[in-house]
């Protein structure tokens with residue numbers, strides 16, 4: 001029965017490839033992914049999905065639903081935003097297609113596309129009655145008419161950690177029984193590790209402009225306030241838990257040295273392992289900002305952009321991914337693709353390949369030694385660990401059992417958000433699409449049909465997650481201004 005499901009994915013291979021390339025050729029920044037979101041929606045609508053657009057107050061966010069009955073509802077999360085300044089041709093050297101333009105450095109052109117392919121394959125299995133058939137052969141407790149629902153979530157603006165948080169506030173994940181997703185990478189394995197919770201906010205100071213040399217006594221510098229705030233944060237840094245990450249960049253800092261800057265602002269990310277931890281540090285940050293305003297006789301205001309929780313990766317779903325990996329043939333890269341990957345590896349920073357390999361468990365650490373593209377599936381190797389970054393998948397993982405896997409689309413050692421990743425995402429990364437879509441579809445199929453598996457995922461979820469509270473203060477609007 002799984003073979004029919006996988007054959008349905010193969011039927012869509014060409015279409016997924018065309019979609020992924022089209023998104024790569026038209027990269028769009030977060031919350032402005034009109035074309036990319038539109039292409040994915042149109043593909044799902046043609047396959048009979050019911051589309052709800054504009055969820056969470058974001059025109060490019062959508063939910064596509066297919067199915068009916070009392071069976072479980074399983075979601076596939078997809079992303080499609082690009083990164084600023086990463087425009088890059090398929091080349092073995094840094095070569096922007098258009099200087100300063102965005103590019104797909106995180107592989108979200110593949111990310112959303114594979115999820116769409118998987119969702120459509122599961123929809124066909126629902127049509128054929130395969131879901132009910134497999135379910136009744138496994139258990140007698142379900143009714144004949146159980147069926148089920150598959151959903152694809154079109155999640156915009158992952159790079160600014162915006163999309164899923166605003167969608168979660170809108171309640172679109174509330175009635176899900178589980179969610180699955182994946183991410184392009186230089187290896188293939190379920191991801192068991194966590195990520196950091198985050199607050200993203202801007203602090204803006206307003207002072208008085210004046211001639212900086214002729215009448216400085218009339219001026220009040222907003223830039224001074226930004227500098228004092230940043231200095232204060234550097235002193236705070238010593239007295240927060242080690243895992244906390246705080247980083248910033250100055251958004252506005254005046255226009256000319258002979259004008260006292262009347263407006264200045266700075267954008268902060270605060271990260272910590274828990275929401276409470278983030279909130280404690282953000283509260284301290286706000287106090288330092290007040291102090292900086294007092295010292296400079298300026299006024300401070302805040303724009304809270306977004307926040308998210310840490311990722312809680314569900315072990316039962318990760319095991320489901322691993323079982324499905326065992327059912328599938330490895331991703332088949334051809335000679336030309338391996339050669340291009342090897343050439344790209346030569347441009348990576350020294351030590352990058354060894355660093356990547358050092359994370360792998362034996363025998364994969366050695367087996368990957370001479371591989372430009374290493375697609376052999378591995379067990380999760382990051383259980384109990386947390387990366388220093390954040391993902392808004394964390395938000396969904398607080399609402400329903402959620403897990404993600406990584407699949408090989410990049411040359412071994414390639415960092416995310418690099419031009420080498422852009423090259424891969426426009427070229428050999430696309431070769432992984434059928435594999436990824438099968439892995440997603442097979443796992444969704446298992447969760448739809450295996451009652452005990454889903455119950456076990458829920459038991460684990462209840463143990464790991466406490467009550468959910470959305471991080472957005474009342475009335476927060478999506479930060480369209482961040483990516484204009």
Ligand SMILES: [Zn+2]
Nearest residue numbers: 106108158183
């Ligand atoms: Zn990404």
